[in-house]
Amino acid sequence: MESLLNQLPVGLSIGAVLLLIALGLTFTFGQMGVINMAHGEFIMAGAYTAYMLQDWFHGQAVIVALPVAFVVAGTLGWILERAAIRHFYGRPLDTLLLTWGVSLVLQQAARDLFGAPNVQVTAPSWLSGRVELLGGNLPYARLFIMGLATACVVGIWAYMNRSRQGRRMRAVMQNRELAAVSGVATGRVDQLTFFIGSGLAGVAGVALTLIGPVGPSLGTYYIVDAFLVVVAGGLGQLRGAVIAALALGMLNSYGEFWTDASLAKVIVFVVIVGFLQVRPQGLFVLRSRALT
């Protein structure tokens, strides 16, 4: 029983990381129908930002890196949107392949810039302890990630539901044409959404430096699971993303606990396909009269 409870914080923290990554994806996917495979490389860019900042800020680099990585990854995403993706709206499968090409280039660029071996980012000393929780040990670093994910969700929620810009974003997501004829500059909303979504990937990257080393292929480990969160949660659905990310984190952690790591992924896959039998469009669906 005790070890059963032990898995709970592990699952929660895996879920928190997935949530940070999936938050950006679900909006770029939900609003623009863009499947951004380069999202994983924005995570990597965020992580390397923290690594670079170490030279100046040493132990506190992670804290400084959070806003910086947001801007760095966001700018990368913005450039990608302007340079390529905006020509692809309405062709979601093509964006998947296009952005995969981009991700290949970015990965190789990271290998050339920072070297192929993994690098380490030193966590701040005040994050090195652990806390006794439910009979288990929870490192402060994981607790910090959970807090960060919560803060990001609250921030996004406030942005979407309490700001003018967020209202425009919801309008475009619900009905692009109608938003456009009502005077919303959809192109500008797309740019901003892409900036924020990619920026969140950068923040996730900084968070990942707390729990592991940083390498050029960092993003590829998380991108598939993050997309599953989007699929299970429903497109552009904040609530859906939160629930799906936590459920997937739990499923991963308990799956590994009861069987072994290699079977856990298969179980997750089977559960998701099973879940789609009940809810083919994910947990929450944007109601619309459109056929597809």
Next chain:
Amino acid sequence: MSARLRGYALFAGVAALFLVVAPLALPAFRLDELAKYLCFAIAALGIGLAWGQGGMLTLGQGVFFGLGGYAMGMYLKLHDAGGDLPDFMVWSGVDKLPALWKPFGNPVFALAAVVVVPVVIATLLGVLVFRQRVRGAYFAILTQALAAAFVILLVGQQGLTGGTNGLTNFYDFFGQDPEADSTQRTTYFVTAIVLGVLYLLARQLVKSRFGRLLVAVRDGEDRVRFLGYNPATVKTITFAISAGMAGIAGALFVPVVGIISPSLLDVVPSLELVVAVAIGGRYTLAGAVLGAVAMNYAKTSFSEQWADGWLYLEGALFIGVMTLAPRGAVGVYEQVRDAIARRRKPVPAPPTASEVPA
């Protein structure tokens, strides 16, 4: 000459190139490499069918390629061991042959499994997914997740699958020495002929009523449903056929290259196959096949020169093709051909059947 005759003449020409000219002109080592590209071309043919004709972007063909490859590898391993345990099982401390392996000692069972296992799994997934109208990007993501899960499973079950190393070190291919030039020539011919036959079958399928229905599903699934057809059935059948092709490709890959391992089936190799199809031209089967051969040739020769540069080139090539020529090399060729025809004959040509709305 009618277009149909011209098509057959072209096919005969390409077949002669691969079956007569290539074996005469290439040393055994290069011929074996070409056989490898042809294996990928078989898998690409399946992708051309599922994605190009049916609009199902499958990012997990590596799974079916792997299932075929492992079925073949398991038989060869058991045959080599001759009643004992395969070598890697001894190394990982397995003392009894797992039940999963037992039937693969029979060559007929193993060869049947090469096609049947991928087809059954694809059908199962297709029924579950397409019936619920899960499509487009959702389907692509699911197949990618399947590929990721499959590879993790293969790596994790060391005693059952050989882990990261996969299945390798084969000493006997149906009575032939795998290292001998003659064996390599034979496997090359077998691969080339299988590709040719599958290509003709796939072409026939595309030209049939079923093929028209498939394209209709791609371009307007709901309209097809309103006309009284069930798009889920059409898609599931096509997906299963493409999985079967990938299985055959994987099984041929084992004798040609001498190894089947998880790194060959992962998310990235599966995507690379799709890339090759896109670059060749996804809307024609020939484009898919030629794309796979050309891309893998380019990859091998480029990696020999400058390994790191390949990823830049592949990425750039891909971005370029998707932005400038989404219909791939075949699309560019058709555009040029039509432009020349228009210049000769200033009458505006009606839109051809092969033109697809973006």
